[in-house]
Amino acid sequence: MSKLPARGAVAGIKEDLKRAKEGDGKYDPRGAGAGWSHNFLNQKPWHPMNFRNQVRKYDAEQRAIAEQKAKEQGQVRADAR
Numbered sequence: 836m837s838k839l840p841a842r843g844a845v846a847g848i849k850e851d852l853k854r855a856k857e858g859d860g861k862y863d864p865r866g867a868g869a870g871w872s873h874n875f876l877n878q879k880p881w882h883p884m885n886f887r888n889q890v891r892k893y894d895a896e897q898r899a900i901a902e903q904k905a906k907e908q909g910q911v912r913a914d915a916r
Contacts, residue, residue: 876882883892 877884882888
């Protein structure tokens with residue numbers, strides 16, 4: 836089996852479309868080619884799956900938990916008086 840060199844994504848999409856057209860005669864352009872990918876969104880500074888944003892979210896959650904504990908402890912001390 837000979838290995839053919841990679842021809843790139845566009846050539847692969849064109850080949851998929853060609854095969855789909857030559858198939859059973861039922862050509863549906865929605866069923867062939869490349870699908871839409873949302874991976875580029877992870878690189879946006881506002882996206883929640885961005886690693887920096889996950890760290891910021893974790894830090895904010897930890898601060899909120901610490902503030903809640905401090906409020907509860909302050910309330911317990913105030914009630915004890």
